[in-house]
Amino acid sequence: MSVDVLAFELFGVLYACDSVNVSEVVRYKSVAVVPDAHPFVLGVTSVRGRIITVFDLASALDVVSPLGSSAAMSAEPMRHLILLRYGSEELGVPISRILGVENAEELELLAGVGPHVRGAYLRFGRTCIVLSPVLLFERIMAQTGTQLTA
Amino acid sequence: MEEDWLPPEDPQTASFCAESREITERLGRALLALEASLQANERFEHADLNEAFRSLHTQKSLAAMLGLQTMASLAHELESRLDKVRLGQAVLDLVLLDQLFDTAEAWTLFLQTPWEKENAARIASQELQQRLLFSLRAVSAQVPPRRAKEGVERTLMLPPESLAVLTEAEEAQIRSAMAQGEELYQLTQNLDLTSIEVTLDALREELRGWGQLITYLPLGEGATPDSLEVAVLVSSRESPESFRGRLPDTWAVLDLLTPVSARSSGSLVGSSDEALADFSVGTDDARAPLARDELEHQARYAVRVDLRKLEPILSSVGELAIVKNGLLALGQRLQRTGDRSSSAMIRELHRAFERELQRLQSGILEVRLVTLAQVFEALSRSVRQAARDANRPVQLIVTGADTEVDKLIVDQIGEPLLHVLRNAIDHGIEEVAERRALGKPDEGTLAINVYQSGGRVMIEMEDDGRGVESEKVRARIVRLGLATASEAEALSERELFVFLFEPGFSTREQASTLSGRGVGLDVVKTRVQRLGGSIEIRSSRNIGTAFTLSLPVTLAVLRVLTIHVSGQIFCVPLAAIDELVIAEDTQLRREAGRMFLQHRSEVLPLLSLPTLFAARLLPRMRRTNKLSLLILRSGATRAAVLVDAFGAQEEVVVKPLGPSLAHSRLFSGAADLGQAQLVLILDVASLLETNQWGAGTFDTDLRKDASMDGPA
Numbered sequence: 071m072s073v074d075v076l077a078f079e080l081f082g083v084l085y086a087c088d089s090v091n092v093s094e095v096v097r098y099k100s101v102a103v104v105p106d107a108h109p110f111v112l113g114v115t116s117v118r119g120r121i122i123t124v125f126d127l128a129s130a131l132d133v134v135s136p137l138g139s140s141a142a143m144s145a146e147p148m149r150h151l152i153l154l155r156y157g158s159e160e161l162g163v164p165i166s167r168i169l170g171v172e173n174a175e176e177l178e179l180l181a182g183v184g185p186h187v188r189g190a191y192l193r194f195g196r197t198c199i200v201l202s203p204v205l206l207f208e209r210i211m212a213q214t215g216t217q218l219t220a
Numbered sequence: 221m222e223e224d225w226l227p228p229e230d231p232q233t234a235s236f237c238a239e240s241r242e243i244t245e246r247l248g249r250a251l252l253a254l255e256a257s258l259q260a261n262e263r264f265e266h267a268d269l270n271e272a273f274r275s276l277h278t279q280k281s282l283a284a285m286l287g288l289q290t291m292a293s294l295a296h297e298l299e300s301r302l303d304k305v306r307l308g309q310a311v312l313d314l315v316l317l318d319q320l321f322d323t324a325e326a327w328t329l330f331l332q333t334p335w336e337k338e339n340a341a342r343i344a345s346q347e348l349q350q351r352l353l354f355s356l357r358a359v360s361a362q363v364p365p366r367r368a369k370e371g372v373e374r375t376l377m378l379p380p381e382s383l384a385v386l387t388e389a390e391e392a393q394i395r396s397a398m399a400q401g402e403e404l405y406q407l408t409q410n411l412d413l414t415s416i417e418v419t420l421d422a423l424r425e426e427l428r429g430w431g432q433l434i435t436y437l438p439l440g441e442g443a444t445p446d447s448l449e450v451a452v453l454v455s456s457r458e459s460p461e462s463f464r465g466r467l468p469d470t471w472a473v474l475d476l477l478t479p480v481s482a483r484s485s486g487s488l489v490g491s492s493d494e495a496l497a498d499f500s501v502g503t504d505d506a507r508a509p510l511a512r513d514e515l516e517h518q519a520r521y522a523v524r525v526d527l528r529k530l531e532p533i534l535s536s537v538g539e540l541a542i543v544k545n546g547l548l549a550l551g552q553r554l555q556r557t558g559d560r561s562s563s564a565m566i567r568e569l570h571r572a573f574e575r576e577l578q579r580l581q582s583g584i585l586e587v588r589l590v591t592l593a594q595v596f597e598a599l600s601r602s603v604r605q606a607a608r609d610a611n612r613p614v615q616l617i618v619t620g621a622d623t624e625v626d627k628l629i630v631d632q633i634g635e636p637l638l639h640v641l642r643n644a645i646d647h648g649i650e651e652v653a654e655r656r657a658l659g660k661p662d663e664g665t666l667a668i669n670v671y672q673s674g675g676r677v678m679i680e681m682e683d684d685g686r687g688v689e690s691e692k693v694r695a696r697i698v699r700l701g702l703a704t705a706s707e708a709e710a711l712s713e714r715e716l717f718v719f720l721f722e723p724g725f726s727t728r729e730q731a732s733t734l735s736g737r738g739v740g741l742d743v744v745k746t747r748v749q750r751l752g753g754s755i756e757i758r759s760s761r762n763i764g765t766a767f768t769l770s771l772p773v774t775l776a777v778l779r780v781l782t783i784h785v786s787g788q789i790f791c792v793p794l795a796a797i798d799e800l801v802i803a804e805d806t807q808l809r810r811e812a813g814r815m816f817l818q819h820r821s822e823v824l825p826l827l828s829l830p831t832l833f834a835a836r837l838l839p840r841m842r843r844t845n846k847l848s849l850l851i852l853r854s855g856a857t858r859a860a861v862l863v864d865a866f867g868a869q870e871e872v873v874v875k876p877l878g879p880s881l882a883h884s885r886l887f888s889g890a891a892d893l894g895q896a897q898l899v900l901i902l903d904v905a906s907l908l909e910t911n912q913w914g915a916g917t918f919d920t921d922l923r924k925d926a927s928m929d930g931p932a
Contacts, residue, residue: 102898103788104877105833106886114877114890116898119535121890123880159878211880 073177073188077169077198078152080127084198088188089171091154091203098151098164110210115151115162122153124162130210131186131201156207169193174200184209223346224288228335236286237331240279244327247275248597251320255604258314263400266393266432267424269312272320273302279327290349291330294323297356308392319352321601326352328598390435390453397432397455404434405463407452407471410442416450423452426468431456525587527627534776537581538873542894544573581871585774589624592670592677595634596621602638603666606645613652613663614645620670625677626774629751633679633771636744640681640767641666643741648685648765658762660684676795677773682766688759690716696725714856717757721745749905751775752793752888754855770855778874780891782867782899783850785829786837789867789899791891796904798851798858800866805845817849817860824851827910828862832886840864854905861907874901885910 075086076095094117101113101124112124148164177189177200186206190199226233250271257264280295298320304310330345386394397404411419416436424433432455439449452471456463464473551566596618607614625633649655649664656662669680693716694708702719703711719725723742748755753771772778772795780791781800801819808826809816815826826849830839850861872891877884888903 102890102900103836104881104884104887104900105836106884107836107881111881114881114898114900116875116890116892119539119875119892121875121878121898123878157879159880161878161880 072173072175073200074171075174075200076152076171077174077193078150078165079167079169080165082166084169084193084196085127085165085201086169086172086174086191086198087152087154087201087203091156093153093155093160095168096151096153098148108213110213112164117151117153117160117162120160122151122160122162124151124164125207125210127163127165130206130213154203154207156204161207174198222289223337224283224290224330224334224349225337225342226286226288226334230286232286233335236282237334240282240327241331243275243279243282244324244331245594245597247272247279247320248324248601250275251317251324252597252600254312255314255317255321258312258317263396263402264312265428266306266434267428269302269306273299273306276302290346290353291327294326294349294353294356297353298323301356303389306389306392308395319356321604322348322352325601325605386435393432393434394453394455397434400457402455402457403460403463405454405456405460405473407454407467407473408439409450409452409471410447411450413446413448416448420452423468423471427454427456430458430466431463527588530584530587534581534584534873537577537584538892540573540577540580541871541873542892544570544577545894547573581777585776588627588774588776590627590630591622591624592630592633592679593621595630595637596668598634599638599641603641603645606642610645612645612649614649614666615663616641616666616668618668618670623670623672623677624773625771626776628775629677629771632747632751633769636747637679637681637769639740639744644681644683644685644765648683648687650686654686672773673770677771679769679771680766681769682764684764687761687763687765688717688720688757689761693717693719700725714758717759718857720757721755749903752903752905754905756855768855776874777871778891778901779869779871780901781850781869782893783829783863784865784867785863786833786839788837789893789897790829790902791867791870791872791899792850792852792902793904794869796852796854798853801849801851801860803847803849803860805847808847819851819860822858824858824860826860826862827907830862830864832910852904852908854908857908859908872899872901 074089076089076092077084077086079085096117099115101115103113104111107113110125110129112126115122115124148166150168151162151164153160153162172193174191177191179189180187180199184205186202186209188200188202190197192198226236250268253268254264254272257268276295276299280292280299283289283291283295301310301316302312305312305316326345326348329341329348332341333339334342336342394404407423409419420433420436427433434453434455436450436452439451442448458466460473467473547566547570551563551570554560554563554566600616600618603614603616644666645664649666650658650660652662655664665684667680667682669678669682671678690713694711697703697708697711697716697719698705702722708716721741721744725742745755748769748771751771752775753769755770756768757765758768759765772793779794781794781797782789782791801817803817803819807818809818809823815828817824817826830837848863848865850863850866852859852861870891870893872893874889874891876889877887881887884903885906886903887900888906889901890898891901892898
């Protein structure tokens with residue numbers, strides 16, 4: 071199986087997602103925290119006048135994330151914001167580093183990590199986990215109790 | 221016959237719906253006017269009859285074009301019936317009017333989602349239209365058309381060449397006027413060719429209520445090459461002396477055309493004792509011609525604008541505002557570096573930019589504003605039906621329907637308003653016998669008054685029914701465990717009525733014991749709040765109940781005050797701020813675990829935003845023992861809200877939060893202040909609700925804030 075992906079790094083881990091779901095990548099600015107939002111929601115930001123809800127990918131992946139905690143100041147700086155299409159909405163995911171758009175061949179299926187992970191491939195000797203943004207956001211929405219029309 | 225349905229992908233579907241909605245609204249307006257005349261036992265205005273006829277005719281053509289067979293057939297049957305009325309061959313009675321009203325209702329239902337085959341509204345509309353079609357065809361088959369009674373030429377002193385150009389409908393109108401015992405006058409004036417229609421429209425409006433313009437006939441060339449001598453036929457119940465007195469001076473009465481022998485006391489206009497409801501929208505008589513002028517103007521010059529097309533323009537205005545602020549910052553920087561001349565030029569440019577930007581923004585916002593008239597016209601039809609269903613005579617009086625408000629509000633406010641009005645009819649207004657026993661008139665009154673106050677549109681809905689029984693509400697609060705008996709006893713009437721908006725507060729059982737108030741009122745409140753509004757209720761036993769809705773005029777732009785809380789900027793709509801207060805710690809009081817502010821002679825509940833937001837934003841240390849407090853208002857509720865610091869007043873373009881944050885109860889949207897600064901807008905109505913009846917957020921220890929202290 072071969073798929074075009076956008077590869078990126080977050081807290082030292084390599085991830086990739088299907089480039090079809092990526093609408094654009096912009097420089098990450100600070101977010102306005104929404105105090106009554108679910109912890110997965112880092113806040114909202116404006117991209118050329120559009121209001122984008124920004125999610126903490128690491129929290130959503132059950133990886134310990136320093137973004138939503140008081141240790142944010144010491145966390146690795148987030149340089150980019152990936153805008154992913156999800157139904158009628160665009161959702162933002164801040165990441166540490168963009169690695170590029172590439173063709174991921176021979177995806178190795180990973181067992182027991184959930185449907186939001188499509189598999190993994192080797193990238194210069196390091197494992198890159200390929201995410202399914204749609205299934206990932208469905209998981210986020212289910213956990214935050216939000217209904218979206220995908 | 222195949223059921224009416226429109227394919228969603230057809231590009232004509234959207235324009236058909238938009239145009240049909242306008243036609244249905246016009247039809248509804250004309251029907252209400254016709255019904256009011258019939259119920260007052262007055263002769264109806266032919267202008268209204270013609271308007272209804274034209275609406276049906278246009279709708280028939282539109283529906284036929286898109287293959288909507290049921291709609292086209294129904295429009296055709298009703299158009300034929302009204303044509304007969306125009307020609308004096310049939311009577312306009314309340315039965316026919318009911319069928320017309322039902323048709324308007326069915327079309328309104330259909331136009332909600334004509335592209336969804338399985339939608340309940342579309343199915344209900346189809347069934348209703350088919351029933352109407354069946355009954356109309358059955359009646360048409362039984363009743364032979366009436367023949368004209370006698371020729372107009374035998375009773376009117378009109379020259380044959382004038383008579384020759386009268387249409388059948390105009391002849392029928394003349395016959396009808398004479399049968400009513402009215403006089404026929406021929407007026408004359410030298411009219412400019414370019415403005416004949418405008419002048420005649422003005423005359424038509426001038427005559428409204430005491431005469432009717434039947435037609436006009438050219439008499440010959442006028443005094444100038446661009447003018448025409450015109451004779452106008454007018455019917456009126458006024459005597460010749462009185463008629464001359466009321467007529468504008470520009471018109472001369474050429475002749476009284478009606479011979480005494482031609483008058484008859486017979487009536488061509490039907491009336492019925494079935495009349496139960498009496499409706500008037502915008503009853504201010506002095507304003508009625510103006511409103512009609514405005515409608516005519518709109519019909520001729522208005523263009524339809526898809527609101528979505530305005531969004532990017534408004535967004536650009538927001539971006540330009542950011543550029544404008546950049547210009548100001550540049551001017552200030554130049555000032556600091558000593559380049560005063562350049563700084564002055566930049567500041568001048570900034571002022572000009574600001575002025576024009578404001579004009580541009582106002583212009584865009586005005587396009588979004590529409591009158592509430594269309595809401596009340598639709599409501600009038602529904603209320604009329606509800607009054608008939610409940611078998612209670614009710615008059616609906618609406619004033620201020622021409623008040624303008626954001627189109628998005630107009631689209632969404634109808635349902636909550638209808639809910640309140642139906643409640644009033646079902647449970648507020650008493651049966652006739654009960655009203656008589658209380659010394660009230662048989663006919664109940666629903667009065668709606670709309671007006672603008674500051675930046676808000678107020679809608680007051682008042683009935684003269686039985687009102688809410690406070691004691692039963694109190695008992696229900698205790699039974700539901702919402703308060704103890706002693707707490708419930710201590711509640712003021714205003715505090716008591718707040719519970720009527722609680723979800724699940726009223727059940728069917730309470731609907732009878734609590735005069736029906738509270739049934740679904742939580743839904744009404746939620747809808748109103750979603751539009752940035754608030755709702756309040758006042759009630760007096762046996763006198764009536766009044767609901768007051770306060771809504772923003774526009775949802776697109778908001779004047780706000782920025783505030784600092786725990787290192788982040790938020791903004792609060794200015795309309796919700798009563799005052800800003802710098803208080804001392806000594807003004808705070810703690811009672812039963814809740815904090816209050818002693819402010820002048822008032823004790824206000826106090827909410828600390830740093831504490832409320834502490835789960836996500838770390839409270840900052842405060843450097844002084846002064847407290848920055850906003851006194852906020854939502855409806856009649858006032859509360860003090862603690863912030864770290866006040867910011868500046870801004871005018872912001874409101875942007876909705878995405879669906880993933882739609883459940884946020886504290887924020888109604890976001891706004892871009894420029895320089896990458898996005899701020900959240902507090903939803904004051906929801907915020908103050910968190911303070912209702914000892915909500916946890918309010919029981920927090922303010923001293924924690926006091927010790928942590930203010931903004932950086």
